[in-house]
Amino acid sequence: MREILIVGGGYAGFYTAWGLEKKLRRDEARVTVVDPRPYMTYQPFLPEVVAGSVEARHAAVSLRRHLHRTRLIAGSVTEIRDSAHTATVRPQSGPEFDLHYDILVMTAGAVTRTFPIPGLSDQAYGLKHVEEAVAIRDRLLTSFDRAATLPHGPERRRLLTATVVGGGFSGVEGFGELLSLASALLKHYPEIGAEELAFHLVEARGRILPEVTDGPGEWVVRSLEKRGARVHLNTQLVSAKDGRVVLSDGSEYDSELLVWTAGNAANPIVHNHTDLPVDARGLLMVRADLRVGTESEVVADVWAAGDDASVPDLAAGRPDARTVPNAQHAVRQGKLLAKNILASLRGRPAKDYVHHSLGVVATLGLGRGIFQYRRLVIKGFPAWLMHRGYHVLAIPSWERKARVFAVWVTAAFFGRDVISLASVQHPREAFVSSGDPRRGEKSADADAVAG
Known part of the structure; x- marks a missing residue:
């Protein structure tokens, strides 16, 4: 054969x-x-x-x-x-x-395209694999837990600050969903106010979502800013050393979470x-x-x-x-x-690949989205429904479609799950500590150094 x-x-x-x-x-x-x-x-x-x-x-x-x-x-x-x-x-x-x-x-x-930016390889997460998405979610949830116990000050501000670099579909969708999650968490954390959240989207070009035309792209920027986000256009990440984010537009701040989605290589x-x-x-x-x-x-x-x-x-x-x-x-x-x-x-001729775009659709967070097909633009909740409908049909196998749809239905009645499982990144911590929290801290520190 x-x-x-x-x-x-x-x-x-x-x-x-x-x-x-x-x-x-x-x-x-x-x-x-x-x-x-x-x-x-x-x-x-x-x-x-x-x-x-x-x-x-x-x-x-x-x-x-x-x-x-x-x-x-x-x-x-x-x-x-x-x-x-x-x-x-x-x-x-x-x-x-x-x-x-x-x-x-x-x-x-x-693969994810990166640049020799100080601190980038030490601080940033990508968004191409499942484990990266889970780690980003857990990092945000853990930050809320830690910030809720701290007084107002630099450490609390850092924990409630997130930065996403890259204004393509991956970056904008990830940023929109991350912002949506943070906003939803506020009702579970009465100690934290909405004004304390600082979410930054950084894009080197003068616009985001290059797959859509200028008008819809500008609407997405306005939509994100109305939700409290800061969108930095024509801006590059200069440094992220020790979690200190320095941008080419002069902005400088501490960020607990840094996500890099600036293109592929x-x-x-x-x-x-x-x-x-x-x-x-x-x-x-x-x-x-x-x-x-x-x-x-x-x-x-x-x-x-x-x-x-x-x-x-x-x-x-x-x-x-x-x-x-x-x-x-x-x-x-x-x-x-x-x-x-x-x-x-089997000795037959091959066919050429020709595909006419069905349009582009993006989620911007729960209940928010944008769709464009040529001059047709749909915004908000209808576009979000289109995004979900398209992708639940597109994911392979009926088994996966059913599982995803079941989670969406459950969330519609009971809301999204807000449990952090960051501890799974250090699965031996409880065993090693054996009831001594000081030993557990040392184990976690050792795991962090090894990682």
Whole structure:
């Protein structure tokens, strides 16, 4: 049988493998997926995980639960030598080994783009994975618990200050949901007033949400500011050393929570450790039919999709247009990729990827949202309902749809859960302390240093 190797189990990789499983004959090919995580993260739900509107596990789709005929390897691909049809795999346990393949599918996904800003790597959280969303939520809840016991002063102000850097969809949605959670917490903390909250959104460009037009983007800024937030446009993070945030607009303050969502970068495996063609941004050069290569020269039996692929956007009507790295494209590219690989195996021509946008929709917190399709703009509660409706239908499997919907229904009657589980980050603390709180503090300090 032919060996199909899929590097990455995110949107594009998962949907490619899922589509192949449904159509491949048992003696036709064997599929292998290599990914360090045993699940696909449904990233549009991460802001709602931050706010507690979606359970963390429900934003993750188990690979083993849905890919029954696919060989799954928990590990990372560290090098690809397509000239020898070989990939080097570093498993989570054991020595590295080589995998031979006949067909290669590159869906490794992008990584968070960072800069050498003092204190950033020590203080900031990303927002690309479930564990990051959970940690952000727990950090805010714990800050409220600590601030409620302190007198008014610098330490209390720091605990009630949060900063999100990045005004794209991930940053704005995460910021809106974080602000919504903080506002909802106030009724449970009578010691804390709304005027004490300080939430800052920092964006280097002159506007947020580049996927929408100027008018709706400006409305979102006004909406956030009416809720007490501070939006810094044309502003960059200069330093975050020891939690002291310094911005290029002259602002300077202490912030207990710092979230970094300032864009994506190509996966290092793609632009540093393969012999495949990449463009100036480090993305794989991909044809319209999702084969790696150019219009004049194709790399045989190598395909790519998702955030690491520079795919022509035929729907844009411009020869230099490329699809933007978002879930809408990654999911649809993965589905087409499975069909095109099957067509190639069976001697049929592959189809080009053409997708006309269905519009963009974003949540800005519980009951608030924005939707735009061409000139049609919907704001507020109706847009929020559209956001929830679209994503509960888009998340894979009826099992996940049912779980997410059940949590939403429960929250509608009883409100969101406001319990912090930050202690799970130090699971041995209670055991080590053995009733001595001083030993528990030392254990937590040691865990923090090790982390």
